[in-house]
Amino acid sequence: MIVEFGAFALALALALSVLQTVLSAAGRARRSPVLAGAAEGAAIGAAAATALAFAALIYAFVISDFSVSNVAANSHTDKPMLYKVAGAWGSHEGSLLLWCLVLTVFGAVLARARGLPFGLKASAVATQGALGSLFLAFAVFTSSPFVRLDPAPFQGASLNPLLQDPALAVHPPLLYAGYVGFSVCFSLAVAALIEGRAQTAFWPAWGRWVRPWALASWAFLTVGITLGSFWAYYELGWGGWWFWDPVENASFMPWLAGAALLHSAVVTERRGALAGWTVFLALLAFSFSMLGAFLVRSGVLTSVHAFAVDPQRGMMLLAILGLTAGAAFALFAWRAPQLKGGGMFAPISREGALVLNNLFLTAAAATVLLGTLYPLILEAASGATISVGPPYFAATFVPLMTVAFLILPAGPLLAWKRGDLPGAMQRLAVAAGLALVCALAAYALWSPKKALAAAGIGLGAWLILGALVEVAERTRLFRASTAETLRRLKRLPLGAWGMSLAHLGLGVFILGAVVETGFKAEAARALTLGQSVSAGPWTVTLDQVRVVEGPNYLAEQGRLTVRPSNDRGRAKTVTAERRFFPAGGQTTTEVGLDFRGLDDVYVVMGERAGTPEAPAWVVRLYWNPWARLIFLGPMIMAFGGLLSLLDRRLRLGVGARRRRPA
């Protein structure tokens, strides 16, 4: 009954979304606050109805109602409760419903926003409603999660065991909050194009309305991608955290576009400049989100992460993507020449630096797009098949970003309109010197000697020190009295903290990525009980192997002792498992992770080897130095984004829009 109620709520949400679009557009055309107000009510109704539908789906998963085909296909009575709930968004239908939920809830928050001019708001609400209508129609007509089965099976097919993991249970909601958050930027951009304000006073205000959404979406996406990467790191058991896999790229493209949008929106907000470009990026970020959804769901790309693939529905997604992005960019091409932002600036200025940032970030996004789609295009055009993997991105993406990172610390030290480059460089001289010392020290002290890795360490140090110099400059550290510095530190706006933290987090991430990539060591050996394998400075001994029974799996669990090869330091015991899930007939690995400071000692139990009399197990051992920073850095970045979001200046005049839903 509750399931039928969910199906009804979903249909109702679609009707309300259509109503929202029509009423808001009519309200805008007739300049009728009554119609526009009704549209806002419909937006809130659509969000409530989608939330009810989603709750009904979760309920069906919680009680394991296998008469619902989606539950039967993705759940199992033995599954722990967390994964029963998470199963609700583990399939194509469920994740689409989650997508619709985020879209309509953000739409409702947009509808409740105060302080936006009538026309702009009505157009934005109508656009958001149109997006909601398209995706809800897709859900209702082709991908309803509420389809019943008759007869109902006694047991479900269970969720892909790889997905049964706490990080992955929360990964999709965060990722989707990021992906779909950009829809509001998209709607505000379309609205700005429709309203076509020529006066310069409009754009700073518009920048201020867009920026919180861009910030929030980008921060969510950062956390979502990091969790996904962390999951791949410890669940897939391959010792890596990023492989330039098409699905990873699909989430990385909107992230890059979103990062560019954040920075260019600052220029638009503060100076009224780059208006057309910011609008373009706002359209691009959500288009990339939709492209990502298409790439992941359609199965046109092969990937270890591609779950719930369905080519036919992929075509529907492609149609939605073509329709919305096509219409929006056509509108942009038509109206952009009329967009007049104000704000002249000299090439050497804060604006100039942010333009460079945008140049490199969009080029990086284009590189990822090219690398992801090129094999498809080439195969369609000439039949030739190629693979584009890490070496390609190391040769293209990495140098582009390196140049951008070299410039980065100078940007915040330049004044608006006209900056003083020699002055900025002078203030960065100490940071540059220290970064150079770090690089040289890393080269001299770390064996094996690796020039590129040492340079990378210098780059990470440069970003971290640059961020610190920036805070020191704002507070006039060492140049004013301590009291004055403290006073300034206290009055530093949250936005400034946010920016410095985000840049610092980037440096932390680079340190981790460079050291892990440059110096990691691995070894694999078939071990009988009591034998050892060594990699880097660590030795691991296989102590015991036993069969354990989990709630919905059986596992061979190995107990292993990790100790420093030179015996200086404590030994620790880790367990690593190889799990077998009878429900789906799959095998997964549970990695044994020993956290040693910033390093990870990473142990994977492999297949059985040896003879029945003297059984052995293949144990793979990885030493991943500074791996902790790879996941810590992005978290710092996201926290920086959050701090910026809380800045008083973004709260002013934004009112209820600032109260963000989960």
Added chain:
Amino acid sequence: MRRLKILLAAPVLALMLTAAEPAAAPDRPLSDPAQEARAQALFKDVRCVVCQHEAIADSPAGVAGDMRRLIREQIAAGASDQAVRQDLVRRFGDYVLFTPPVRAGTWLLWFGPFVLVLLAGGTLILRARRRPTEVAPLSPEEERRLDEVLANETLRRDLDATSPHDGRLSGSTIER
């Protein structure tokens, strides 16, 4: 009952875990560490042909194991990295390497990003040169509005101004 299940399942489990990997013979590293290091580096660039976007260095699949053995044999026999790559491409096609070939069909892929940056950068430089960086003088209408704003509003210091120059400027001229 539970215990019984485990007892019954253990051999099945062992069978499943081993049967899934017919080529479970663990990798035998080359005796020469330099050669083994070269092999390991190659493994990272070679795609496991039956897997989804995985290098043979990371893949547990039997085919990946076979490919690793093949590459080790060739390296032990004295083949250069280049020769090993060529042999792989001859057997499996360009698809097998994660480094796409550089040829007419992939120029856009390889050089596109840099061309894009150069073009965009060039355009920006040209525009910056053509456009006067001096702010145009205010029109009489704008002058009037400026006076109005200055007369009606008490401007406060810009807290966000990072550069000390910004701060000093607004401090001295506007805050009065």
